[in-house]
Amino acid sequence: MQNTYSLLVVEDEPDLCEILQFNLENEGYHVEVAYSAEEALKKDLSGFHLFLLDIMMGQMSGLKLAQILKSKDETKDIPIIFLTARVTEQDMLRGFEAGADDYIVKPFSVKVVAARVKAVINRSVKISEDNIVTFKTLSVDLTSKKVKIDDIEIVLTKTEFELLGLFIQNPAKVFSRDVILQEVWADDVFVTDRTVDVHITRLRKKIAPYGRNIVTRSGYGYCFLE
Template identity: 70%
Template sequence: MEKSYKLLIVEDEPDLCEILQFNLESEGYTVDIANSAEEALTKNLAQYDLLLLDVMMGQMSGFKLAQLLKSKPETKHIPIIFLTARVTENDVLTGFNTGADDYILKPFSIKVVAARIKAVLSRTRSGNAQSNELVRFETMEIDLNAKQVSIAGKSIELTKTEFELLALFVQNPTKVFSRESILTQVWTEDVYVTDRTVDVHITRLRKKIEPYGKNIVTRSGYGYCFL
């Protein structure tokens, strides 16, 4: 396995959790367990590469948890597989309509679960490999392919220059860029601009990306960096 993918099992049957955890760790995964949706929400869910969710659990169902995760910018990209005894066509459709990547019916073979996990991870990772495409900072997402920026799920309208500036900073956190360096990397050679032009564009960019404008820091005598 190329990397140790980190999985979270959200299931209220401890014995099943133990079996899944043992077998999936044998496959090379790092596996955590939560015995309810409420317990899962106490964890930093953005750290996981894939979630295995039971449907019928306590007060909050797996469907509800999935809907919640898909509504948050920091977790909406995480693939979800439902493990459930809910077998009606409506249940399956509900699962996929919440954004699930697969739906496995109980009882199931551990080998089948492992194979389906591998397939989903392979599919989602290859789908994301078109570039170093999606750059995230907290709730801000920069899509380098589509040239789009969103904050907490809300699209932010930037000019081409503003987008290039933001991408440069966020892809190189803590690196200090002089105004001269910014000019050569963001503006084309046939366009005449001054150091003051850089300052004006950064001032505008800061306003547009609130509350993250303060993260573009001025280093007196040196230039700018993103912290």
């Protein structure tokens, strides 16, 4: 199984990191680990799709790390799951106030962790009865052909809109350049693979910060990852 999502586990217990990495990689995820919040902050965090953070760590806690992640444009929309031995209601409330999407209490089953990870990743993209696709603060109105981010309209060309609509309605599905040409460009229009790449580059810039969700799969094509 391969689902292409990248996870970062930040946990100061090496044995637990190894267990989580092994089991989540068996579920098809790409998993990296960091043994402290400080080590995590040295990474390029914008490429991850979910963070699993221990709360009680060394000098910087997982709560503080979460606050830093939520304060940065490149990571503020990436979901967070806390892993912790702290079980009081106040502890859980602090976790959710810091931006957590879920909260898993130690000791835990790795199967439960995998199920929670899958649920958090899969819950983001929704299509409403009004034919509007939403992903976090990005909305794509398939009827009026309008795109908004944080309620601000983003002006796209017809081709850019068709590309975005194709990707966001089919999260995690990889489209080859040939399929994209068939789906987006008219049959009587001659375009090359390079044309596809150029339009996707422009689309990524226009829908920042969500441009990074349109991912290149080398040798295969493009897909929209949540």
